[in-house]
Amino acid sequence: MPLLARSVQTPLHIDVRRGAVADLGRILADGRISAGGDVAVVVGPGIGEQIVDLLRPSLQSASVYVTTGGTLDAALELADKLRSGHFDAVVGIGGGKTVDTAKYAASRWGLPMVSVATSLANDGIASPVASLINDGIKGSYGVHIPFGVIVDLDFVENGPERVNRAGIGDVISNISALADWELGRQVRGEPVDGLAASLSRMGAEAVLSMPGDMSDDAFVTVLAEALISSGLAMAVCGSSRPSSGGCHEIMHAIDSLYPDTASHGELAGLGALFCTFLRGDQRRFEQMADCLARHQLPRTPGDVGLTAEQFVRAVEFAPRTRPDRYTILEHLAMSPDETQQRLDAYELAVAAR
The missing domain is CATH 1.20.1090.10 (Dehydroquinate synthase-like - alpha domain)
Structure with missing residues (x-):
């Protein structure tokens, strides 16, 4: 009797807990996403500096990019910046706008993307969709599902x-x-x-x-x-x-x-x-x-x-x-x-x- 099955794309790593951001380097290595921490870290304005300070001890080789996020133009601008680097993955850290911008930019060049959510506003943290505004209209753009999804409860607790x-x-x-x-x-x-x-x-x-x-x-x-x-x-x-x-x-x-x-x-x-x-x-x-x-x-x-x-x-x-x-x-x-x-x-x- 033949057995029929299907392959389902899912993240390599899912982690919901406190302290996840500070432990990001180990998570990326254990998940076989980036052994040396050569990643592009994308953060939004405001909370970005605090996040970068937490990341430095475990991700010394990371390059940090700040994006206002939420628009197709911002995602394309980020994609252009990523093109000049050599990264194992793109790590988007923040709310939905930042994560969606990072998802789209990473998919543009076929780079693995890791979603690190600091808020729980919607299901975009793990979806194969990036919601971005283009010419004043919000559209949904198909992207690769994140290779990793991490939720840091410390940041969620301190968020709005x-x-x-x-x-x-x-x-x-x-x-x-x-x-x-x-x-x-x-x-x-x-x-x-x-x-x-x-x-x-x-x-x-x-x-x-x-x-x-x-x-x-x-x-x-x-x-x-x-x-x-x-x-x-x-x-x-x-x-x-x-x-x-x-x-x-x-x-x-x-x-x-x-x-x-x-x-x-x-x-x-x-x-x-x-x-x-x-x-x-x-x-x-x-x-x-x-x-x-x-x-x-x-x-x-x-x-x-x-x-x-x-x-x-x-x-x-x-x-x-x-x-x-x-x-x-x-x-x-x-x-x-x-x-x-x-x-x-x-x-x-x-x-x-």
Whole structure:
């Protein structure tokens, strides 16, 4: 009987703990990524000097590059700088903007990339996607999955709590994304990758029911691992489908129409709760609403400074952000008046929680 298998790209090394940044040299050597520490270290402004001071004892041969991050231009500029050096790997240390910039620049020249997260804002820390702004519009660019993913809980603890809490919204939005994927299978015959779905769902379910908050190492570790698992789910199936549905369509629409309204994770959580309400899944709606409230994350348009009219416009625009994707928004194809009626009912349901 023949045995069929598939190869799955995953990081060589995953480490979630305190003190990981100071121990980076040993981690790179043990993971067979760079025995001598000949790496390009990419940091963002502000926290960069503190990180470099910690790294020097274990990575004396490293070259340090500071990037403002977050844009395609910054990533291309970094790529040009990397071209002139000879590096075993690129190490991106910081938040999502810095890590995504490093991911794109490293992929440009086929260099291994190690993601060292100092915040837990979204699942980009381990995904094969770099979110970068180009000409004022945020786009998603395919890159190689990081060879290593490291989360230093010391830096997470000292970072902005609101930034880290946003990762909770991004993780639990997977539940809505998976429901949209299943809807695509039922209506359009779209294939669902069971392994990718399992990886996405496990992390989301863990965070949804996990007690504790961002002051609790056990909770933060579960959140970090859930974000990593979400990134791996995307790598397994070769798309963002297991982690992005109507929830992210709404998020991208708000980003396009009303820039700087709120963070990726905050908007993803809000979009997921609204989409879950649209599906009529009362049990899931209550679970997600309670989780978002417990972690002080936005649940209504007003919580992120949007009027009802602005949110209705964003929902109407949302399907255009992912034209090939079938979600509850495409399925219902609501008119603006219908969306307003659903939003009114949604806000009453949220208030009742």
